[in-house]
Amino acid sequence: MPRYGMVIDLNKCTECEACITACKLENNVQIVSKENADMGRTMYWMKMLSTDVEGVYPDVRPVNIPMLCFQCDEPPCTKVCPVRATYKREDGIVAQIYPQCIGCRYCMANCPYTVKSFNWFKDEQKVENEKCNNIDVSVRPKGVVEKCTFCIHRLQKAKEKAKSEHRKLQEGDYVPACAEVCAAHAIYFGDLDDPESEVSKVKHDYRKFTLQEELGTKPKVYYLSAKAE
Amino acid sequence: MEINRRDFMKLLGGSLAGLALGGAAGTMIKLPGSMEKVLYSGPRIESWKLTACTKCPGGCSLKVRLIDNFPIQVSGNPISPVNMGGICSMGLASIAGLYHPSRLTGPVKKENGKFIPISYDEAYKILSDELNKIISEKKQDDVFLIAQTESRLRAGMFKKFSKETGFKNLILDNFGMNSNSAYNKISVEAPDFIDFDKCDYILNFGSQMIENSINPLYYTRKLIEHRSKGFKITSIQPKLTPGITKSDNWIPLLPVSYASLAMGIAYILLKDEKYDKSYVDKYFSGFSEFKQYVLDNFYPDKVEELTGVPSDKILQTGREFEDASAPAAYFDEAVLYNSNGTYNALAIIALNALKGFKGFAAIKENFLSSLLENEKEPAETISFVKLKDQLTGNKPVQVLIISGSNFVFNNPGQDALKKQLSSIPFVVSFSSFVDETSTFAHLIIPDHDDFEKIDLLSDESMGIPVITAQQPVVSPFYNTIDTCDILISLMKDLKPGIKLSFQNYADYIKQAAQKIYSGHEGILLDQEKPTVIEKGLQKIGWNTEQYTNFDDYWDGLWGAGGWWNPFASKESYNAKIDFKETFTEGSFLSKSPINPLKNKKLHLNIYKKNLDYKGSMSIYAVLVEQFGSRWSLFYQLWAEINPDTAAGLSATDRSKVILRTNNGKFPAVLIYNPTVMPGNIDVPFGLGHTLIGDNSGINPLAYSDDLFDKQSGLASFSETPVEILTVSQGSSLSDSQVITNEKELIETKIRSIYA
Secondary structure (H helix, E strand, C coil), X not given: CCCEEEEEECCXXXXXXXXXXXXXXXXXXCCCCHHHHHCCCCCCCEEEEEEEEEEECCEEEEEEEXXXXXXXXXXXXXXXXXCCCEEECCCCCEEECHHHCCCCCHHHHHCCCCCCEECCCCCCCCHXXXXXXXXXXXXXXXXXXXXXXXXXXXXXXXXXXXXXXXCCCCCCCCCCHHHHHCCXXXXXXXXXXXXXXXXXXXXXXXXXXXXXXXXXXXXXXXXXXXXXX | CCCCHHHHHHHHHHHHHHHHHCCCCCCCCCXXXXXXXXXXXXXXXXXXXXXXXXXXXXXXXXXXXXXXXXXXXXXXXXXXXXXXXCCCHHHHHCHHHHCCCCCCCCCEEEECCEEEECCHHHHHHHHHHHHHHHHHCCCHHHEEEEEECCCHHHHHHHHHHHHHHCCCEEEEECHHHHHCHHHHHCCCCCCCEECCCCCCEEEEECCECCCECCCHHHHHHHHHHHHHCXXXXXXXXXXXXXXXXXXXXXXXXCHHHHHHHHHHHHHHHHHCCCCCHXXXXXXXXXXXXXXXXXXXXCCHHHXXXXXXXXXHHHXXXXXXXXXXXXXXXXXCHHHHCCCCHHHHHHHHHHHHHHCCCCCEEEECCCCHHHHCHHHHCCCCECCHHHHHHHHHCCCCCCEEEEECCCHHHHCCCHHHHHHHHHCCCEEEECCCCCCCCHHHCCEECCCCCHHHCCEXXXXXXXXXXXXEEECCCCXXXXXXXXXXXXXHHHHHHHCCCCCCCCCCHHHHHHHHHHHHHHHCCCEECXXXXXXXXXXXXXXXXXXXXCCCCHHHHHHHHHHHCXXXXXXXXXXXXXXXXXXXXXXXXXXXXXCCCCCHHHHCCXXXXXXXXXXXXXXXHHHCHHHHHHCCHHHCCCCCCEEEECHHHHHHHCCCCCCEEEEEECXXXXXXXXXXXXXXXXXXXXXXXXXXXXXXXXXXXXXHHHHCCCCECCCCCCECCCCEEEEEEEEECCCCCCCCCCCCCHHXXXXXXXXXXXX
């Protein structure tokens, strides 16, 4: 069984934010209205986390990272879900069952990375975006929590395609939208347990780090430091 | 699913039938009922088509996903050498434009201040009658055309129209042409590309190479590769944009001073005698005068005084440039966005000439030049400033023809421009929307959406000729027409007896394709790279065509999404430079920047983000929402300021402020950003539309000084003095800690959000 994970090379990442747009459109993530945004309600499965600036002007460098659900091997969110609406699959993806979610938001509260969003309102996409909705992904109803799924619907499609071609799933068959669109090829994705996969090779780069591992969450999204090179 | 020739002709037939039928302009708010029905209740059959993105000059190849023949999603074509599967936010968002409820569904004319739908025939008659009247009165000089297009073939069609009809006042806003305008001034052709095989140092003057440039996705890959080889990039820019952070060095500088700095670096090369003497002797006319001029005027201390860049930094940069074996001082259109623009470009050209343009190259026997022969046609273009001068001087402008340009939004001096536009007797626009510019039109004949259009987009910036095919992935939804088809019809009507070798724009495209075919070079874009056998055959002079006749080639072109010639060879770029007349004009000595301490005024530096290209973002809701997400500011304008500058002005982080320029006051949220040049207030360009798409935020250009680079006609984005008028306390963020460890820095932020 594969164990899917991701490595983001911050040295390559140009912060162009195409991954964020791709994620939003691929997963029919709601575009929040001005009124709701003013109240601090945003909906992003992937976002650019702006932190601070290193160095002294003019030799400065802002530190920004693309952030998504880390698909933890020890996910704190699943442990508190009273209805098992969020759970860890065998392939390591932390999945969501939207119809099962009761909207208690315990999982949001327990996620140390703050990557989950809550649907406060009925989906009200603009008409032009509604017409471009991805038919592979359900639109979440009001009152449920949502987050990045590593574009799990793509895995399903890739499996079906491989099956129809009488072959096993190969590396590159299944790639989330963010990794697919990255012009800098800064996002590596694949089976972390396959020693031959690119993602498992780059995972061993000396620049690797994960965030808040002292919490024991064992994230499966790794970063390669931009600074160390 | 690839489109074959028959399908393509069907599509084309459909569009022409729509044109012939005319009339029946529907409502402006929804799709035709039959389309709605299929869209919501079809069998959900998936297909894919290839087309090209026209949202910026890059011309990326797109894979469009269709469900029941309706496009719903785009992704990058992994085979294309331009984007190699990558795609930017604009490209991703572009599909929604097709379904935008504000799209005009057919021609409209203005009556009593309101637009009313009319038939295409009526619209065309109004336009041709008006132009015929002008011709009969011999007032062609009173007609102005302004077109913004990134397609060189379309630009060529505008030139042809201008030449054939005698409407000589053509303003073409095209990234490539703008970028090369300084080379045209000294009558040489620009180099085709940065030769990344040789180039070991890039000195980037003002270009947002991986954000807004001639080929952003290609440069993204190449600059990462360039740095991984250990080569340096130094960027000279007023703003440390995300793309510029990928440079090794950043020299903060206002664009008006680029010329002075380039000359200051030239001084180092001349003083150290580390310039390419053989190149200079052969190709640099007026070199001794140039040398004397630079040595007299641009010694490091003087340049420091002019630019504010420390003399040791100038010395260091000059030494890096002179020590590189193949350096490239790079610039593009962005260098022109100030009142000294063309002189900036000329100074940078001179700097490159001193090193023999070693970092650049040209494509040998460039095949695209024959394809784009209209580009070389003698029709002259004029700058936007000439139109402004004509209007300001109360000289007659009888007719204004606008295509693809929302110049009222994209330029300063908007109030005057609006008044002047109102006084033009006849304005026709080909905009798909009623925007800030087309609202002044008397007649709008809407163009197709990009996904309904046909074109061939060409690119040379990668050192090989590439053609990306833009095929209509869907029949036109509404009663719209390709603007170039109107131009062709007008040429026939206004100049009876004219002999055109094409009947419509699709025909024109086909002829261009025939030229590529008859060259018997290159291969279709259906493979990532040529095979070993193909390379071998090419080496011994055999061709590697995968087709036996033009029809096969034509079908293949659309099926593969384009053509390229990976076997093209390159040659050194050896342009003859003559600076005898140019440098004596004295404009390389740029203006002194405003002293913020002296009069409490700052520079309003308007910068472009990669989510917007020439003010086109507002119709894409996903981009508007994302615009300020980095600062957690949504649907509103922000102003970034260096905390040190802010401290002197008693303005707090995240507070709401009023900014005042000579042209009025506007609100913004103040953001402390230690990367901002002291003395600058950085504000993003893109928000503040009033008529098209999302109307939130403010357009800072509406408050900017009416300054332009007179030669190129591009507006200044960074020379307006601004002051912070009132400051109301907002919710302040906690003081940032000085943490140098990257990981800790990020985690601190996460914890603060979590808390």
